[in-house]
Amino acid sequence: MRWSSVVSRVLVSAAAASALQAQDLDAIQKRGVLKVLLVAPPPQDDRFWSVRPEAPPGFEREMIEKFAGVHGLRVEVVPQKTWADLIPALVAGAGDVVAGRFSDTPGRRAQIAFSAEVFPTRNVAVTLKPHRVVAAVEELKDERVGTVRGTSLEEAVQHAKVPVANVVPVAPGTLLQALKDGKASCIVWGTDQAILAQRADRDVQIGAFVGSPGSLAWGLRKDAPQLLAGLNEFIAAHRLTEWSKLVVKYFGPDAPELLRKARAL
Numbered sequence: 194m195r196w197s198s199v200v201s202r203v204l205v206s207a208a209a210a211s212a213l214q215a216q217d218l219d220a221i222q223k224r225g226v227l228k229v230l231l232v233a234p235p236p237q238d239d240r241f242w243s244v245r246p247e248a249p250p251g252f253e254r255e256m257i258e259k260f261a262g263v264h265g266l267r268v269e270v271v272p273q274k275t276w277a278d279l280i281p282a283l284v285a286g287a288g289d290v291v292a293g294r295f296s297d298t299p300g301r302r303a304q305i306a307f308s309a310e311v312f313p314t315r316n317v318a319v320t321l322k323p324h325r326v327v328a329a330v331e332e333l334k335d336e337r338v339g340t341v342r343g344t345s346l347e348e349a350v351q352h353a354k355v356p357v358a359n360v361v362p363v364a365p366g367t368l369l370q371a372l373k374d375g376k377a378s379c380i381v382w383g384t385d386q387a388i389l390a391q392r393a394d395r396d397v398q399i400g401a402f403v404g405s406p407g408s409l410a411w412g413l414r415k416d417a418p419q420l421l422a423g424l425n426e427f428i429a430a431h432r433l434t435e436w437s438k439l440v441v442k443y444f445g446p447d448a449p450e451l452l453r454k455a456r457a458l
Contacts, residue, residue, distance in 0.1 A: 218264070218419035221289055227266045229257060230282050231293030232273050235366035240389070240443045241312075241409075242293040244270070252443045253292050253311060257411070259435075260427045276365065277343030280304050283414060290420070291412035294383070296345030298407070306415045308424040310408035312440075314383045315455040316349045318400035319390070321372045327379050327400035339363045339377030349381050349404045369397075384455045385444060392445070406456045 318327035391397040
């Protein structure tokens with residue numbers, strides 16, 4: 194290989210690294226835009242982030258737009274087709290923050306950084322009457338378990354050691370419909386969604402917790418320490434002022450106590 198070619202490759206790599214590093218908070222403020230990567234939710238599942246003009250903005254969208262306002266930024270959504278696309282897009286510099294019910298997991302932390310907790314979560318086994326309630330994680334192995342590829346829910350199903358032949362991939366936003374259609378006999382779902390679904394339909398049965406308590410948080414590149422510090426400072430202040438009000442606004446008056454119990458068990 195010619196020396197000039199080697200130098201050229203080094204310069205290109207250095208330029209790419211510099212471009213990513215330049216997307217920390219100070220550069221974002223100069224740009225005036227905070228780019229948020231997310232998988233747009235279906236209309237019936239937009240309590241965290243709504244893209245419908247006529248609907249309330251959603252729990253996370255309200256938070257992140259307020260953070261952006263504090264720093265004089267406009268929020269620009271950079272939609273991704275699948276959950277598996279989010280981290281590669283972030284690492285490639287297509288956006289600054291991953292949001293929209295994004296779970297902080299060990300596997301993801303190996304690739305990117307996470308903000309402080311935005312919303313507590315825990316996965317539960319959900320079935321529909323007259324099917325049995327899945328009362329123990331071990332019982333999942335005998336079910337046809339619906340999950341969404343590239344999500345923390347898929348990680349939870351894998352960790353529960355559900356046989357691959359029993360795992361039923363479904364499209365984002367269609368887990369409950371997969372139960373109703375008989376495509377899956379059980380799904381693993383976040384407590385926030387399961388609680389709302391049960392309130393709307395008493396045939397929804399919430400069974401065993403699957404895995405340990407977890408957190409929804411905002412993902413960002415590991416080379417953005419200013420942005421991480423700014424997000425964490427905002428989240429800490431928001432917890433003391435507006436957070437509980439937003440929980441009640443989007444998930445009902447019983448939600449704070451239910452979330453506390455899920456966290457404690």
